[in-house]
Each structure stands twice: as C-alpha cells, then as structure tokens.
Amino acid sequence: MPKLLAPAGSLEMARAAVDEGADIIYVGPLGFSRRPYESEMSDDAIREAAAYARAGGAELRVVLNTFPTPYDFGRFVDKAVRYAADGASGFIVTDIGLMRALRREIPDTVLHVSIGSGISNLADAAFYRDAGADVIILPYRWDVAEIESVRRASDIGLETFLFETVQTGKLCPGKCIMSSYLRFRDWLEVEGSRDFHGSANRGAKECYRVCQANWEFGAAGADPVEIKLRRDARLMLAQLPGFVAAGVTCFKLSGRERPVGMIRDLVRFYRRAIDEVVAGATDLDHHAAELAELRGRWVREKSKRVETLMDRAAAYVG
Amino acid sequence: MFELSTDVGNLKELREGDFSAYDAIYLGDFSCPEYPNNFSSHADLLEAGLQHVHARGQKAYLRLYAVPGNDDLAWVGDVIDTALQLPFDALEVHNLGVLRMLRERSCTAPIHLGVFGNLYTHETAKVLKDFGVTRVYPNPELSLDEVRYIAEHADVEVLVPVHGKIPLVISETCFILEHSEDGAEGACGDGSCSYQCTQDHWLKRGRGDGSRADWSLKDTGRMTLSGKDLCMVEHGGRLADMGLKHFYVHNKGEAPGYAAAVGRIYRDALTRAFAGEAAPDFAPALDTLAGLAREGLCNGYYFEGAGQRYIGRN
Numbered sequence: 001m002p003k004l005l006a007p008a009g010s011l012e013m014a015r016a017a018v019d020e021g022a023d024i025i026y027v028g029p030l031g032f033s034r035r036p037y038e039s040e041m042s043d044d045a046i047r048e049a050a051a052y053a054r055a056g057g058a059e060l061r062v063v064l065n066t067f068p069t070p071y072d073f074g075r076f077v078d079k080a081v082r083y084a085a086d087g088a089s090g091f092i093v094t095d096i097g098l099m100r101a102l103r104r105e106i107p108d109t110v111l112h113v114s115i116g117s118g119i120s121n122l123a124d125a126a127f128y129r130d131a132g133a134d135v136i137i138l139p140y141r142w143d144v145a146e147i148e149s150v151r152r153a154s155d156i157g158l159e160t161f162l163f164e165t166v167q168t169g170k171l172c173p174g175k176c177i178m179s180s181y182l183r184f185r186d187w188l189e190v191e192g193s194r195d196f197h198g199s200a201n202r203g204a205k206e207c208y209r210v211c212q213a214n215w216e217f218g219a220a221g222a223d224p225v226e227i228k229l230r231r232d233a234r235l236m237l238a239q240l241p242g243f244v245a246a247g248v249t250c251f252k253l254s255g256r257e258r259p260v261g262m263i264r265d266l267v268r269f270y271r272r273a274i275d276e277v278v279a280g281a282t283d284l285d286h287h288a289a290e291l292a293e294l295r296g297r298w299v300r301e302k303s304k305r306v307e308t309l310m311d312r313a314a315a316y317v318g
Numbered sequence: 319m320f321e322l323s324t325d326v327g328n329l330k331e332l333r334e335g336d337f338s339a340y341d342a343i344y345l346g347d348f349s350c351p352e353y354p355n356n357f358s359s360h361a362d363l364l365e366a367g368l369q370h371v372h373a374r375g376q377k378a379y380l381r382l383y384a385v386p387g388n389d390d391l392a393w394v395g396d397v398i399d400t401a402l403q404l405p406f407d408a409l410e411v412h413n414l415g416v417l418r419m420l421r422e423r424s425c426t427a428p429i430h431l432g433v434f435g436n437l438y439t440h441e442t443a444k445v446l447k448d449f450g451v452t453r454v455y456p457n458p459e460l461s462l463d464e465v466r467y468i469a470e471h472a473d474v475e476v477l478v479p480v481h482g483k484i485p486l487v488i489s490e491t492c493f494i495l496e497h498s499e500d501g502a503e504g505a506c507g508d509g510s511c512s513y514q515c516t517q518d519h520w521l522k523r524g525r526g527d528g529s530r531a532d533w534s535l536k537d538t539g540r541m542t543l544s545g546k547d548l549c550m551v552e553h554g555g556r557l558a559d560m561g562l563k564h565f566y567v568h569n570k571g572e573a574p575g576y577a578a579a580v581g582r583i584y585r586d587a588l589t590r591a592f593a594g595e596a597a598p599d600f601a602p603a604l605d606t607l608a609g610l611a612r613e614g615l616c617n618g619y620y621f622e623g624a625g626q627r628y629i630g631r632n
Contacts, residue, residue, distance in 0.1 A: 069438065069464060070438070070439045070471065096414070096442055097442030097443075097444065101441065118385075120385050120387055120415070121415045122415070123413075123415025124413065124414055125415075127414040127415050128414070131445065174436065175385070175434055176486065177457070177486050180459060180619070181535075202438070210523075210533075211487075215521045215522065216523070217493075217537070218519065218520070219519050229493075
C-alpha cells in the first residue's frame with residue numbers, strides 16, 4: 001500500500017495533514033532541514049506533532065537533510081536519538097556519514113535518502129541500500145520505465161515527489177551552491193547559533209532560489225536573453241497509477257513553507273486519488289478541474305515566495 | 319612537498335598547452351560527455367592521454383562522468399573497464415553509483431572523490447574510504463579550517479583548490495543548447511550539439527534599481543561556475559602551515575594559456591611558502607591573475623562568508 005508523505009512546517013500544518021489522511025508527516029528541526037526558520041519546528045513542537053500523528057494513526061519523520069559541518073556531526077546524531085525516543089519513526093537524511101551513524105545508533109529506524117543526495121541512476125540506489133538506507137527519493141524527471149529499472153536493481157523503497165517536470169535545467173538540490181556564492185547571512189538568534197557558516201545545504205540560512213529569478217544569459221558580446229535557470233515543477237496526477245504499478249511505495253508532497261490551507265487541500269486531494277488507484281483506478285481524468293485549480297494556487301504561492309526571498313537576498317551584503 | 323594539479327579535457331588541449339607547472343593532470347571534463355573528444359567519455363583516447371602525461375613525469379588521474387543517468391551507465395562502464403587496464407594513478411568519481419561500479423569491478427587504483435561528491439565531514443570521508451576513496455575534494459562551501467579538520471580526522475588526502483572558477487551547479491543537459499536557436503531543433507545528447515560552449519557564456523543579474531549586474535556566473539553548458547576566480551596566491555604560507563599538500567587549479571572553461579600562466583605563479587608561490595620564505599610582494603602576481611579574471615577575484619568560502627568575496631591577506 002503506497003504511503004502519502006505530507007509536509008508539516010508548523011504544528012498547525014501537522015495537525016491538518018494528519019486530519020486529512022496523510023500516512024506520514026515530516027518535520028524539520030530549526031537549522032537542520034534546509035528551510036527558513038518559519039517552516040521549521042522547535043523540539044517541543046516536534047514532540048507534540050509526533051504525539052498528534054501517533055494518536056491519528058500516522059507516523060512522523062524528522063528531516064535532518066542538511067550536510068553537517070565536521071564540528072557539528074555529533075549534535076546531529078544526538079538530536080536524532082532524542083527524536084526517536086520522542087516518537088519519530090524515521091529520518092530523511094542526505095549525508096552518508098550521518099546515514100551510517102543513525103543506522104548504528106537507532107537500528108530499527110526508517111532512513112529515507114533526501115533529494116539533496118542528488119541520485120541520478122539505479123547504481124546510486126544500490127549504493128544507498130548498501131549504506132543502510134530504506135527508501136530513496138527518485139528524481140522527479142524519471143518516468144515509469146526508469147522506476148521499473150531501479151525496482152529490478154534494488155529492493156530499496158521508492159519514493160517520488162508529487163511533481164512532474166521536463167528534463168532540462170540545473171539540478172537542485174544536492175548539486176547546487178549558487179545561492180551562498182552570491183549572498184549569505186549569519187544565523188538569527190531564533191535559529192540557534194552554531195559554529196560554522198554556509199548555505200541552506202548546511203543548515204545556515206538560506207537558499208534564495210536564485211535559479212527562479214530572472215537572469216540575462218548569452219555569449220560574450222551577443223545580445224542576452226532573459227531567462228530563469230530552472231523550469232518550475234508542476235503538481236502531477238496522471239502518473240499515479242503507473243507509478244504505483246511500477247512499485248513506488250511512498251508519494252511525497254512538498255511545501256512546508258506553503259499556507260496551511262493549501263496543504264490541507266492538497267493532502268485531501270491526493271489522499272482521495274491514491275485511494276482510488278489502490279482500489280484499481282487507472283484513469284484520474286475526472287480530477288482534472290480540481291488539479292488545474294490546485295496547480296494555479298501552487299504557482300501563485302511560489303511566485304510570491306521567490307519575490308520574498310529575492311527581497312531578502314538584496315538586503316544582505318555579499 | 320606538495321602536489322599542484324589541474325584539468326585538461328582532451329588530447330588536443332593536452333598536446334597544445336603548457337602544463338609543465340603541474341605535478342598531476344586530471345584528464346577529462348566530468349560535466350559533459352559531448353565535449354569534443356572528452357577523455358571522460360572516449361575510452362579509445364585514454365591510453366594516448368595517459369602516455370602523454372606520464373612521459374612528462376606527471377601523474378595522470380581520469381575523471382569519470384559526474385551525473386550519469388540510467389542510459390549512461392553502460393558507456394561509463396566501458397570507460398571504466400578500459401581505464402582499469404591502464405596504469406592511471408587514480409580515477410575520480412562524483413557519483414556514488416559510479417563509485418559502487420568501481421568496487422564491483424574490484425578497482426585497485428586509488429579513487430578520488432570529485433567536487434560534486436558532496437563531501438562535508440570527516441565521518442563521510444571515513445565511509446568513502448571503505449569504498450576505496452583515498453582523496454576527497456571537499457564541497458567548496460567549507461572553510462579552510464573545516465577542510466583541515468577533515469584531513470586530520472579522516473586520515474585522507476584532501477584536494478584544495480587554490481585558483482580558478484568554483485563549480486557551483488551541474489546539470490544533466492546543456493543550458494547553452496537549450497537556450498539557443500539550435501536547441502529548438504535538437505535536444506542535448508542526441509548528436510545535434512554545435513559546441514557553442516567554445517564561446518564564453520555568462521549569466522548576469524542586475525540590482526533591483528536597474529544598475530548594472532552585481533551577480534555574474536559563467537556557464538559552460540552543463541556546469542555553472544563562479545563569475546570570479548578563486549585566488550589564494552596570498553595564502554600559501556597559511557596553507558603550508560595547515561598541513562595541506564594537494565592543490566588544484568580549475569582550468570575547465572578557460573582560454574588556452576590560462577593554466578600555464580596561473581600554474582607558473584602558484585608553483586613559485588607555493589614553493590616559497592613550503593620553504594618557509596617570508597611572504598613576497600604579491601602585487602605583480604595579483605595583477606597578472608586579475609588580468610586573467612574577467613569578473614575579478616574572490617576567496618570562495620574559505621574564510622566563512624559569501625563565496626564571491628575577496629578577503630585578501632590582511
């Protein structure tokens with residue numbers, strides 16, 4: 001039975017996702033999960049979210065998908081052990097050193113490989129299985145044939161984002177440090193100061209989504225064109241039956257930084273769609289109007305967010 | 319005492335360039351298999367490249383493709399199979415699946431982890447050592463202190479870039495082709511490449527107030543680089559004092575002659591630093607290096623800040 005993995009950028013969002021039928025919710029501790037502090041949670045809130053999930057028949061995963069600094073490695077592990085004791089059933093991680101440590105310290109936990117690992121082929125999947133991971137997130141550029149090929153190559157669990165995109169543009173995240181090359185700011189008190197500097201990849205704040213901004217591009221001396229560096233991903237639906245048949249075990253909804261109302265509606269929508277597919281549906285066209293409306297809301301919110309981030313970037317000195 | 323290395327994409331560049339300042343050469347362009355006669359994607363050219371480098375008393379490291387998709391694994395495997403029959407001094411991987419392929423083939427050559435391998439900690443380096451990795455290229459976001467910490471606590475060689483553009487992001491497809499008139503008719507990887515990357519391409523973004531760009535990046539098609547050139551020529555003494563020994567000049571995307579000019583400067587500066595000589599006047603060297611850097615110089619992330627800042631010696 002495929003699981004629906006939903007974001008919980010706040011306690012309110014955690015409750016909404018559980019209420020609407022998410023099988024698993026994921027939360028990010030302050031400074032450890034690649035998001036602005038507004039979309040991460042304190043340890044107390046994580047404990048409360050875990051209890052709410054458990055009471056509602058759902059599980060909670062903790063996102064520890066930043067790359068630790070060498071000085072901070074032990075702190076990652078200590079935090080994970082504490083979250084496990086507080087009811088977290090698994091972790092979403094990027095760093096293979098951390099993966100090994102968590103497997104050693106919390107043997108029964110579920111380890112998801114984060115999109116930040118930048119998996120690009122089925123040999124990667126086999127590597128992460130060897131390294132102790134239980135589930136990998138597949139690139140959202142992959143089609144059914146590629147999912148089937150990795151299914152044949154490894155028994156690792158397969159997770160996909162509820163996104164579709166075209167095979168172009170820069171790879172993000174996991175292979176990009178553009179943002180911190182251009183702009184960087186130090187910790188805020190609310191985030192808890194730590195003894196290193198760096199980008200969102202490392203837990204420092206924050207990725208300004210510079211790839212979503214307008215750039216001028218061209219050969220030296222030629223007239224430039226105005227472009228973005230990546231195309232936006234779209235919410236997907238039609239692929240669901242094929243992906244379930246190909247062996248996807250977990251569908252992940254992104255959006256910890258989105259409004260709670262939007263996440264509530266999306267969880268409700270995808271809960272219904274996944275249940276239909278599990279019951280045998282192969283055609284989800286009857287949801288087309290609702291999907292179009294949700295896609296529109298998603299894009300509008302994303303535009304607002306990019307503008308906010310670029311305004312913040314402009315405020316910080318290089 | 320120390321090793322200074324750089325990269326060369328193909329045999330033509332290797333034969334026509336002057337790389338005498340270097341102890342070792344990374345052969346191949348790990349970002350783009352379509353790059354003309356790229357060592358990383360042409361098994362038939364490996365032996366000639368290797369012989370050329372070894373004949374000059376230098377070490378030869380082979381770079382393997384950094385972001386192979388499922389369709390690439392077969393040809394990457396062929397390149398590996400050929401390379402393992404040759405006396406390369408090391409193979410460089412960026413992709414952990416490719417690292418696993420090397421172990422499956424019982425690779426006994428040293429393995430280097432490349433810049434897109436996402437190496438941030440000593441604990442990660444220890445995991446990679448179990449797979450045969452002997453040298454790591456820490457993510458450019460790390461500070462010099464963190465780089466040293468990894469070298470000391472993982473007992474692994476650490477490659478420290480000292481000059482050249484910083485790799486910031488990589489892609490499976492070509493950004494130049496996708497945004498060109500040719501790209502409208504063909505797709506990257508389908509044989510329609512017109513090698514427009516032989517011309518410099520730049521990404522620019524202005525301030526919100528309409529003044530000229532304060533953000534600039536260089537784009538080589540499948541890889542975006544820093545607009546500014548990382549420059550550590552003033553810090554040789556510090557690098558030597560930290561116990562770091564393996565230094566690298568990034569050459570991909572630069573004009574002919576860049577690696578030779580930069581290499582001469584760093585060979586001299588590092589030799590003096592490792593001999594314990596007092597720091598000389600760096601102004602002439604900085605003038606030359608600044609003249610080679612269209613968008614100026616920076617210190618990357620070594621001194622804890624945004625990568626495009628130049629801190630300088632004082």
